[in-house]
Amino acid sequence: MSFYQAMQLGACNLKPLIKESEDKYLKRKYITALIVKDFLCLLFCMVIVTLFSKAFGEENSIVGVVTVLSLLTFRFSNLDFDVKQSAFTILGIFGICIISPYMATIANPILGSIINFVSIMAIVVLSCHNVVLANQSTFVLSYLLLYGYEVNSINGYINRVIGLIIGGIIVSLIFYLKQKNIKFENKILDIMKDVSLKNERTKWQLKITLGICSAILIGELMHLPRTMWIGFSCMSILQPSQDKFEFRYKKRPPFLVIGCLIFGILYLVLPKELRGYTGIIGGLMVGLSGTYQWQTVFNCFGALTAAVPVLGLVGAIIFRIFNNAFGAVYSKLFNKVFDIVDSKIFVGNTMDEAMEG
Numbered sequence: 111m112s113f114y115q116a117m118q119l120g121a122c123n124l125k126p127l128i129k130e131s132e133d134k135y136l137k138r139k140y141i142t143a144l145i146v147k148d149f150l151c152l153l154f155c156m157v158i159v160t161l162f163s164k165a166f167g168e169e170n171s172i173v174g175v176v177t178v179l180s181l182l183t184f185r186f187s188n189l190d191f192d193v194k195q196s197a198f199t200i201l202g203i204f205g206i207c208i209i210s211p212y213m214a215t216i217a218n219p220i221l222g223s224i225i226n227f228v229s230i231m232a233i234v235v236l237s238c239h240n241v242v243l244a245n246q247s248t249f250v251l252s253y254l255l256l257y258g259y260e261v262n263s264i265n266g267y268i269n270r271v272i273g274l275i276i277g278g279i280i281v282s283l284i285f286y287l288k289q290k291n292i293k294f295e296n297k298i299l300d301i302m303k304d305v306s307l308k309n310e311r312t313k314w315q316l317k318i319t320l321g322i323c324s325a326i327l328i329g330e331l332m333h334l335p336r337t338m339w340i341g342f343s344c345m346s347i348l349q350p351s352q353d354k355f356e357f358r359y360k361k362r363p364p365f366l367v368i369g370c371l372i373f374g375i376l377y378l379v380l381p382k383e384l385r386g387y388t389g390i391i392g393g394l395m396v397g398l399s400g401t402y403q404w405q406t407v408f409n410c411f412g413a414l415t416a417a418v419p420v421l422g423l424v425g426a427i428i429f430r431i432f433n434n435a436f437g438a439v440y441s442k443l444f445n446k447v448f449d450i451v452d453s454k455i456f457v458g459n460t461m462d463e464a465m466e467g
Contacts, residue, residue: 204278258338343437369410
């Protein structure tokens, strides 16, 4: 394996190689590849986000984040159908992200929840025909980020529209150039025809969408700040595999608390002028983390760094913990209720069996 090839691997792949390698040269190569990739990815993210922020305003720096997330995912991933159609579909999903999050934030909570449900369901169906690829994580995360970091003026929204159009074009072009030589039997019409409540994939797509949207609605009705955090928690936990669902349900809350505590200590210890770098520290550590638990810990840093100016340190930590814990508990209850209702209406294979098949 070349150094470049090693850099294409994630921490979850490189860390076992580092641990198992007996050759000191290989071990050093893998460690170097992990560190260099982490710094380059973070640098790339910072450059793109800064450019979008300068071009479209500070409140639209999140558009740069959304663009980066999609670029990092769709360098290698695919939508499991015709590449040309997939490229236009990615552009269409960016179109959804232009309209729906903004409309949902200016509507009342009930109407906003309906907008979120229709939009997220469309995104999940179009992006996650092959559930193993988990493309929905990138697009739903992007949608929720745009929903959570709302714009407060017409000019701000116009800039967001322009930014997302440019971001969508960039991602679609990069995707097409990287994937154009790959042939897929499926067309987009085949993806649409496969939507049926008689198959496990569609039922899971409905479950995760309904779970996220109903949880956020409850948060909005309770007037909780940062309801997108509730959505992140549900999205993370409501996995198609029951084993992964149980694992994340058990691990997310305690490691999130650990992340909040570490952030709080770091924030208090660091000089005031360095506190803004906690998000960057978190980004570096996420890239070096090979497990879900520690990614959960360090993901707190960026979220809390952005929330502290609005909620204060104590408020940000309290709501980060509460919203995520609520999302976790709600996901557990919702999953149980959904499966009971499903068993009364439909009889079929479990998602685990469907994935194995």
